[in-house]
Amino acid sequence: MTDYPRIKTVGLSGVLITFGEKMGEAANRATLAFRAAIDAEDWPEVRESTMSLVSVFLLVDLVETPAEAVIERTGDLLASRDWYAAPLPLGRTLWHVPTVYGTDLAPQLEEAAQVAGVDPDEAVRQISGSRVRVLTIGFAPGQPYLGELPEVWNIPRQQALTKSVPAGALVIAIKQLVLFTGATPTGWRHIGQTAFENFRPAAEKPFALNPGDELIFPAISAAELATIRAKDSSGDGGATREVLA
Structure with a gap:
């Protein structure tokens, strides 16, 4: 997992946070936990969050909001804990x-x-x-x-x-x-x-x-x-x- 998580922009439509190269329990756990945390943060620039097996996509208008600001904010949240060992969201x-x-x-x-x-x-x-x-x-x-x-x-x-x-x-x-x-x-x-x-x-x-x-x-x-x-x-x-x- 040393090369992950990764953040990259997707055109001007948002940012993609990827937790692994392929499906694995830890990468999927991190994806679930991070998406729940993003939704709880309720950032005004994030219009929607979606997820795949090992990644989270944040729908953000990168014309209106500079990509650097979104990446920095997302990076700070990523650095706040070990997402691969994070508990799964409550209420499942x-x-x-x-x-x-x-x-x-x-x-x-x-x-x-x-x-x-x-x-x-x-x-x-x-x-x-x-x-x-x-x-x-x-x-x-x-x-x-x-x-x-x-x-x-x-x-x-x-x-x-x-x-x-x-x-x-x-x-x-x-x-x-x-x-x-x-x-x-x-x-x-x-x-x-x-x-x-x-x-x-x-x-x-x-x-x-x-x-x-x-x-x-x-x-x-x-x-x-x-x-x-x-x-x-x-x-x-x-x-x-x-x-x-």
């Missing part, structure tokens, strides 16, 4: 999202297990027992990237493209899970199926999940998922939640 939510693994609802579980070198039952045990963090949200509205999983799940994307997986699909690659918010093509393997809707455009809060939230995907049967779909119109897909201190 832990979700338990019921999930069907395998079957015709999630047909690539066995393939993913084979690539990882475990049998399908062990794959379900490991994945359903993992507690993963919302690392960032992107690619499609409300779509969360979740991780990280144990090293055995550092499997590559498939070479062919699956034409479409449905909303609520749980897919896997490179030690991460993605929970799809709509029917979408993907190169990640479809291993689980939920009824969870993270993108709720008609709701006051259109995204149920926030970066830093955590999820567990306990295994259920296809019949149980059908019951959830018939009875739950909230979008939670039978999920329960608790606030993390």
